[in-house]
Amino acid sequence: MAFYSRVSGSVGMITLQNPPVNALSAAVRQGIVDAMHRALSEPEVKSVVICGQNGKFCGGADIGEFGAKMTGPPLVPMVHLIEAASKPVVAAIEGIALGGGLELALSCHYRIAHSKARLGFPEVALGLLPGAGGTQRLPRLIGVPASLDLITTGRQVTAAEARQLGIVDEVTDLNAVDAAVKFAQSVADKSLDARRISTYPCPRPPDLDTIFERAMQQVRRSARGAIAPGTCVQAVHAAVTLPYAKGMERERELFSVLFNSGQARALQYYFFAQRAVSRWSTASGARWDTSKPRPVHKAAVIGLGTMGRGITVSLAQAGFSVVAVETQEKQLSEAKQAVSGMLERGAKRRGVPLAHDKIKYSCSVQAVADVDLVIEAVFEDMALKKTIFQQLSAICKPGALLCTNTSGLDIDELASQTQSPELVVGMHFFAPAHVMQLLEVVYGPRSSPEAVATAMQMGKKMGKVSVAVGNCRGFVGNRMLKLYLEQAFFLLEEGATPEQVDQVLEEFGFPMGVFKVSDLSGLDIGWKVRKADGLVSPAFTGTSARIRGGSRYSPLGDLLCEQGRFGQKTGKGWYQYDKPGGRVAKPDPWLFGFLEDYRAQHGLVARRIDHQEVLERCLYPLINEGFQILQDGIAAGPEDIDVIYVLGYGWPRHRGGPMFYASQVGLDKVVERLEHYQQIHPDVPGLQPCRLLRKLAAISNPAIHKWREVIQKPRSQL
Numbered sequence: 001m002a003f004y005s006r007v008s009g010s011v012g013m014i015t016l017q018n019p020p021v022n023a024l025s026a027a028v029r030q031g032i033v034d035a036m037h038r039a040l041s042e043p044e045v046k047s048v049v050i051c052g053q054n055g056k057f058c059g060g061a062d063i064g065e066f067g068a069k070m071t072g073p074p075l076v077p078m079v080h081l082i083e084a085a086s087k088p089v090v091a092a093i094e095g096i097a098l099g100g101g102l103e104l105a106l107s108c109h110y111r112i113a114h115s116k117a118r119l120g121f122p123e124v125a126l127g128l129l130p131g132a133g134g135t136q137r138l139p140r141l142i143g144v145p146a147s148l149d150l151i152t153t154g155r156q157v158t159a160a161e162a163r164q165l166g167i168v169d170e171v172t173d174l175n176a177v178d179a180a181v182k183f184a185q186s187v188a189d190k191s192l193d194a195r196r197i198s199t200y201p202c203p204r205p206p207d208l209d210t211i212f213e214r215a216m217q218q219v220r221r222s223a224r225g226a227i228a229p230g231t232c233v234q235a236v237h238a239a240v241t242l243p244y245a246k247g248m249e250r251e252r253e254l255f256s257v258l259f260n261s262g263q264a265r266a267l268q269y270y271f272f273a274q275r276a277v278s279r280w281s282t283a284s285g286a287r288w289d290t291s292k293p294r295p296v297h298k299a300a301v302i303g304l305g306t307m308g309r310g311i312t313v314s315l316a317q318a319g320f321s322v323v324a325v326e327t328q329e330k331q332l333s334e335a336k337q338a339v340s341g342m343l344e345r346g347a348k349r350r351g352v353p354l355a356h357d358k359i360k361y362s363c364s365v366q367a368v369a370d371v372d373l374v375i376e377a378v379f380e381d382m383a384l385k386k387t388i389f390q391q392l393s394a395i396c397k398p399g400a401l402l403c404t405n406t407s408g409l410d411i412d413e414l415a416s417q418t419q420s421p422e423l424v425v426g427m428h429f430f431a432p433a434h435v436m437q438l439l440e441v442v443y444g445p446r447s448s449p450e451a452v453a454t455a456m457q458m459g460k461k462m463g464k465v466s467v468a469v470g471n472c473r474g475f476v477g478n479r480m481l482k483l484y485l486e487q488a489f490f491l492l493e494e495g496a497t498p499e500q501v502d503q504v505l506e507e508f509g510f511p512m513g514v515f516k517v518s519d520l521s522g523l524d525i526g527w528k529v530r531k532a533d534g535l536v537s538p539a540f541t542g543t544s545a546r547i548r549g550g551s552r553y554s555p556l557g558d559l560l561c562e563q564g565r566f567g568q569k570t571g572k573g574w575y576q577y578d579k580p581g582g583r584v585a586k587p588d589p590w591l592f593g594f595l596e597d598y599r600a601q602h603g604l605v606a607r608r609i610d611h612q613e614v615l616e617r618c619l620y621p622l623i624n625e626g627f628q629i630l631q632d633g634i635a636a637g638p639e640d641i642d643v644i645y646v647l648g649y650g651w652p653r654h655r656g657g658p659m660f661y662a663s664q665v666g667l668d669k670v671v672e673r674l675e676h677y678q679q680i681h682p683d684v685p686g687l688q689p690c691r692l693l694r695k696l697a698a699i700s701n702p703a704i705h706k707w708r709e710v711i712q713k714p715r716s717q718l
């Protein structure tokens with residue numbers, strides 16, 4: 001709601017009250033409208049101030065209301081009521097003025113912001129555009145180029161930048177509400193004719209067409225299939241080419257197109273999913289709200305390779321004291337240099353002080369005796385990791401958490417090397433660890449709720465989005481990825497090319513297709529894992545060359561590695577590059593010949609494979625494995641899987657994530673297509689729809705937020 005009061009005798013105060021971010025719910029909108037009418041009707045009131053409770057002005061429209069039938073006064077008439085008011089209305093902006101919150105402020109005649117406030121139009125990140133006049137008022141106030149930047153990127157600006165752009169009239173370090181009240185009194189008798197932004201002419205820079213062409217090209221380049229950014233450009237264009245009222249009609253048309261789009265639903269689902277994963281639970285019933293994290297002030301990192309360096313930087317930037325251990329002298333000095341460079345660049349980019357002094361380097365594991373938490377990040381070798389966990393268990397102080405950055409090895413096997421297996425969890429970072437936002441927190445059957453809570457909280461403090469998942473081979477992300485990669489290899493065997501498969505996946509919205517990603521991360525990484533799993537051996541020749549454990553297997557990746565084609569790092573992989581370390585992938589004629597010889601050798605006949613088949617065969621088995629993971633209790637809900645795939649594997653956010661995408665396609669359709677391909681490829685178990693998927697498809701595709709009710713049923717009933 002919105003609370004009305006009178007302050008300083010002549011100022012009507014309207015306070016938004018809807019914690020935590022004073023979103024413009026139906027009740028808040030009704031409160032504002034009622035309060036405005038009251039303020040305008042009270043003769044003693046000469047001016048009005050609008051502010052938000054708890055030091056936050058307004059986080060915009062209530063996203064939680066988008067899925068329901070609209071009630072209460074609509075936003076547009078509300079902002080018109082404020083702008084048309086006969087008494088000056090001043091917005092007192094503290095904390096945030098985002099989306100509809102900034103539109104509310106732009107409908108006021110003056111804006112006073114606290115120096116720590118952030119302002120912006122994040123609607124594009126929700127698959128929308130500013131639909132309460134933002135696309136028509138902002139260009140009139142600050143011009144076209146700056147408006148296109150803010151509205152198509154959704155970036156937030158500081159109060160200082162907002163002042164410089166002309167969005168706010170004053171910035172104060174003092175209490176912005178008090179400042180606004182004083183300001184409101186000072187303008188009580190001033191004319192408002194020049195303060196109603198909708199009446200302003202929209203500036204027409206001479207190179208207007210070029211500006212819009214460039215903006216449209218820019219958003220097309222970065223949008224990767226998302227429709228909102230381009231639609232935002234169209235809406236701002238209406239502000240320049242149409243009178244205000246017509247422009248508002250155009251804004252409303254474009255807004256409703258986006259509002260009713262699948263992409264908007266996917267992005268709004270993802271908005272809440274990314275917040276839901278912090279409310280974690282484990283298969284054994286431990287939960288976020290009943291598990292107390294242990295305090296961590298000092299942490300250690302063992303192994304300063306690429307991942308260890310990134311984790312060290314991320315810990316130091318988060319303010320932790322860090323002991324960084326690398327037993328190889330040469331590696332240690334190289335790591336020191338690399339970490340310093342990353343810290344300097346990070347500090348410059350974020351305008352924060354350097355965190356060099358936070359890190360102590362050592363080449364002895366003994367140095368970690370007094371830390372609260374250790375993250376082991378050595379080479380992905382079980383025997384080596386076991387030795388280190390035995391050492392740590394002997395050296396570390398009682399109660400210290402022992403974490404591993406393994407990307408798929410058995411957490412519980414490592415825990416069994418220690419005196420306190422309950423203090424062992426996985427903290428699986430993604431490369432580069434100081435940049436990628438995702439952290440998979442992996443709990444074993446003996447990990448204590450406190451250990452999980454501590455690792456989850458560490459992730460939050462390091463600016464990560466932490467997702468709690470159970471211990472299994474490859475955890476969630478890599479376990480599902482295996483099915484995706486497997487099908488990509490099979491498609492090459494059957495006639496596709498890496499370019500064709502990658503193009504389909506990039507058109508779907510992935511930043512890079514599966515084969516370009518494989519070249520980037522290095523084919524040898526997967527090769528080592530397959531070797532460790534006993535899938536690669538000279539014994540597999542002739543008819544057994546393409547069978548493992550009775551199931552179909554493609555040795556294509558192994559064969560490329562045997563020829564030293566590890567991808568970008570060797571200048572050759574699925575593509576060729578101008579030199580080792582090259583970044584630009586070019587089709588390699590050698591590979592076409594190699595695939596033809598391979599098919600001939602194994603009696604395979606290439607066939608034309610269409611776009612839809614490539615997409616379905618790459619995505620549906622991955623999705624099916626996601627359901628298997630939910631069925632096994634490794635992930636608590638679809639949100640966990642979707643957040644992992646969007647933040648860790650480049651799944652396009654405007655598609656919500658693999659599980660949300662499946663709910664949009666229709667689970668019965670996914671089952672039907674999997675069964676179709678399984679009939680053709682009976683030797684591929686990953687095409688067999690799992691029980692949970694069949695169950696949910698059978699109960700007529702329940703909405704994704706209803707899946708947990710089914711998942712939580714005892715496994716026997718699934």
Ligand SMILES: C[C@H](O)[C@H](C)C(=O)SCCNC(=O)CCNC(=O)[C@H](O)C(C)(C)COP(=O)([O-])OP(=O)([O-])OC[C@H]1O[C@@H](n2cnc3c(N)ncnc32)[C@H](O)[C@@H]1OP(=O)([O-])[O-]
Pocket residue numbers: 020021023059060061062063064075096098099100101103122123126128129130131132134272275276
């Ligand atoms: C016509 C008009 O043009 C259009 C149509 C619109 O206006 S569209 C709407 C445009 N507005 C936005 O896109 C802003 C979205 N919010 C944010 O970016 C951030 O929330 C934040 C404001 C910067 C605070 O970040 P935080 O890190 O301090 O806390 P949090 O954990 O994120 O959020 C704290 C809690 O508040 C909830 N919440 C936040 N913003 C919300 C909103 N706008 N509506 C509903 N709930 C919201 C959130 O789900 C979480 O709930 P819970 O998980 O605790 O149950």
